[in-house]
Amino acid sequence: MRFISLLFVVLLAGCNAYEGAMPPVLSPDASGSVAGRGIAMEAAAPASMDSGQTEQKYLAERQHWVFELKEADIEKRWQSHLALCTGNCEVLNGTISKSTMSPVYANLQMRVPRNEASKLFAAMESPDVIERRVEREDKTLQVVDVEARMKNLSELRDRLRVLLTQYKGSLKDLLETEKELARVQGELDAMTAQRKVLANETEKILLNADYRPRPSLGETGAFQPLVEAWRNVGRTFAQSLGSAMLFLVGALPWVVIVIPVLWGAWKGIKALWAKFRTWRKPA
Numbered sequence: 001m002r003f004i005s006l007l008f009v010v011l012l013a014g015c016n017a018y019e020g021a022m023p024p025v026l027s028p029d030a031s032g033s034v035a036g037r038g039i040a041m042e043a044a045a046p047a048s049m050d051s052g053q054t055e056q057k058y059l060a061e062r063q064h065w066v067f068e069l070k071e072a073d074i075e076k077r078w079q080s081h082l083a084l085c086t087g088n089c090e091v092l093n094g095t096i097s098k099s100t101m102s103p104v105y106a107n108l109q110m111r112v113p114r115n116e117a118s119k120l121f122a123a124m125e126s127p128d129v130i131e132r133r134v135e136r137e138d139k140t141l142q143v144v145d146v147e148a149r150m151k152n153l154s155e156l157r158d159r160l161r162v163l164l165t166q167y168k169g170s171l172k173d174l175l176e177t178e179k180e181l182a183r184v185q186g187e188l189d190a191m192t193a194q195r196k197v198l199a200n201e202t203e204k205i206l207l208n209a210d211y212r213p214r215p216s217l218g219e220t221g222a223f224q225p226l227v228e229a230w231r232n233v234g235r236t237f238a239q240s241l242g243s244a245m246l247f248l249v250g251a252l253p254w255v256v257i258v259i260p261v262l263w264g265a266w267k268g269i270k271a272l273w274a275k276f277r278t279w280r281k282p283a
Contacts, residue, residue, distance in 0.1 A: 058139045060201040064208045065124070066131035071104050071213040077128075078106040078211050084120050088113045090204070096211075106211035111204040124209070139202050146195050153188040160184060 069077055078096055085091050093109040112120050160181040167174060 055140070058143045058198070058202040060137045060139050060206075062135045062137075062206040062208070063121075064131070064133040064135075065129055065210070067126070067128045067209065067211045068130045068214045069128050069211060074104045074106050074211045074213065078108060081108055081124055081209065084123055085110050085112070087116065089116065089120070092206075103213045105213075108207075108209045108211075110207055111200065112207055113204050117205045121207075139198055143195070143198050143202065146191055146198060150188065150191045150195060153184055153191060157181065157184045157188060 067074075067077065075096055075098075078094075082091065082094055090111040091109075092111060093107065096104070096106040098104050160177060164174070164177055164181065167177065
């Protein structure tokens with residue numbers, strides 16, 4: 001009988017794994033009414049289908065801001081925004097590029113909790129923002145699917161643990177049960193990690209801010225071609241000088257060969273001419 005029970009548990013594991021791959025199924029509860037499979041959200045409890053309320057969605061939000069500042073103010077503004085990310089705010093990337101050959105650029109990427117986003121965005125808001133783009137992606141189906149898998153795997157793991165404590169059959173069946181328990185626990189850990197990633201995306205707002213220098217009058221007006229030409233003078237001169245150097249290096253072997261040949265030919269011609277003149281004088 002215990003061996004039959006073990007086979008039943010293994011078959012049940014396969015059924016639950018199959019159910020985890022499907023969307024959550026509504027089943028009648030003890031009172032006969034139809035209710036969800038226990039998938040709840042932190043913001044609000046799931047609404048029943050009979051009440052006509054819509055289920056709250058899990059949305060991943062991304063915002064992209066572009067600041068145009070004086071080149072001397074970019075680093076200061078970037079540092080002030082970096083200091084605003086405190087508490088549960090997470091800085092993913094913060095870079096600033098300074099070079100004598102190019103203007104200053106900076107970038108800041110961070111995840112802000114939704115309950116703190118309005119305060120942080122209000123502190124960052126300024127007339128220097130020339131672009132603000134908001135993107136949202138619905139993650140509801142992914143969250144519901146992962147939570148359903150986690151519930152099924154948790155129930156199966158608990159049943160396998162109870163079976164291991166009570167089973168007194170053959171060693172082979174006991175090892176098979178432990179192997180199945182390890183597999184289920186591994187899948188549950190993977191689903192838990194995936195749920196944390198989804199929670200990080202849906203419970204926080206991803207902010208990407210770019211800081212770039214404000215264009216000067218010459219770059220935005222009628223003198224822009226002259227400004228660009230002046231910037232390209234050095235590059236053009238370097239390219240021309242490089243081409244001349246390549247030509248000289250390529251011609252050097254031929255010069256080494258041709259010059260001695262020409263010099264010898266000139267000497268031979270002069271000698272022949274001198275002999276010819278000497279031969280004509282007696283005549």
